[in-house]
Amino acid sequence: MTTATQLKYFDELKRTMEWLATQPKVMFVGQTVAGPGTFMFQTLRDCPKDRTLEMPINESFQMQFTIGLALAGYIPISVYPRQNFLLLATGDMANMLDKIPVISDRKWPLKVIIRVATGPDAPVHPGHQHIDNYAQGFRNLFEWIEVVELDNAQDIFPAYKNALERTDRKSTLIIEHGNFYNEEYYARRMITSRKKHP
Numbered sequence: 001m002t003t004a005t006q007l008k009y010f011d012e013l014k015r016t017m018e019w020l021a022t023q024p025k026v027m028f029v030g031q032t033v034a035g036p037g038t039f040m041f042q043t044l045r046d047c048p049k050d051r052t053l054e055m056p057i058n059e060s061f062q063m064q065f066t067i068g069l070a071l072a073g074y075i076p077i078s079v080y081p082r083q084n085f086l087l088l089a090t091g092d093m094a095n096m097l098d099k100i101p102v103i104s105d106r107k108w109p110l111k112v113i114i115r116v117a118t119g120p121d122a123p124v125h126p127g128h129q130h131i132d133n134y135a136q137g138f139r140n141l142f143e144w145i146e147v148v149e150l151d152n153a154q155d156i157f158p159a160y161k162n163a164l165e166r167t168d169r170k171s172t173l174i175i176e177h178g179n180f181y182n183e184e185y186y187a188r189r190m191i192t193s194r195k196k197h198p
Contacts, residue, residue, distance in 0.1 A: 008153040009180040013043040016157045020077060021047040023164060028052045029066055030079030030115075038081040039181055040117060063089035067097055070110040070171075075164065080116040083134050083175065090141070093173075098142045101169050112171040113163045114145075117178045135175055142173075149175045 020026050032041040034054040044052060055062045059080065066078040080086040093114070100108055118133045139147045148159050163172035 009156070010043065012153045012156040013176065013181075014046070016160045017043045017047055019157070020160060020164065021051045023075070025073060025075045026051065026077060026164070027069060027074050028077045028079060029069065030055050030062060030077075031057060031081060033079050039178055040079060040081050040115075040176075042181075044079075059085050059088035060092055063092035063097070066112055066114075067092070067100070067110065070112050071108065075111050075113070077113045077115055080114065083116050083118055086114070086116050087134070090138075093145060094141050097171055098144045101144045106169060109169040110171060111164075111166070111169075112145075113160070114171065114173045115176070116173065117176040133175065133177075138173055144169070145171045145173050147173045147175065150177065150180075153180075 017028075021028070028044060028047065028051055031054070032038045033044055034049060034052040035041065036045075055065070062078060062080075066076045069076040080089070097110065097112060100110055133149075135147055135149050138145075146163075148163070150156050150159060159172075159174055163174060166172070
């Protein structure tokens with residue numbers, strides 16, 4: 001397997017973020033979107049700085065700010081490096097973002113993209129409060145927020161493009177897997193997957 005193939009998950013994320021940054025009304029908001037600090041920043045490092053807005057470590061405020069941006073006509077991509085800490089914004093997602101279409105009789109179509117990851121657990125384990133995946137729990141909570149997991153590199157661009165261009169008035173929660181940023185981990189996973197599903 002070539003290095004290019006091994007790097008594809010990260011490369012596709014970076015390519016997709018750079019494409020999103022060229023789209024009208026898109027704004028990245030969140031932790032380490034404008035400067036280094038987490039593994040997700042590397043996918044945004046070459047995006048125009050006027051399309052990134054750094055947020056304090058206050059997950060609930062960030063989601064409220066994100067909803068405000070959407071109401072003002074932006075298409076915010078709200079970045080949370082760990083699902084464990086997105087839980088701190090779940091009340092705002094479940095009681096506001098997910099309910100606004102119903103509350104407004106569908107007159108306020110909000111398009112929000114929430115970008116989150118399961119934290120990588122290698123080469124150094126960051127602690128159990130950084131690596132969980134709550135995808136199914138989120139699916140059970142939301143009616144107007146679609147939950148999408150990015151298990152393969154080829155799913156990345158179509159998932160974000162669909163989230164950006166969708167016309168059904170839904171927001172999208174997109175879950176990346178931090179371990180797949182690692183070229184060797186992703187390569188091993190793809191080899192194992194092919195053996196199970198030839």
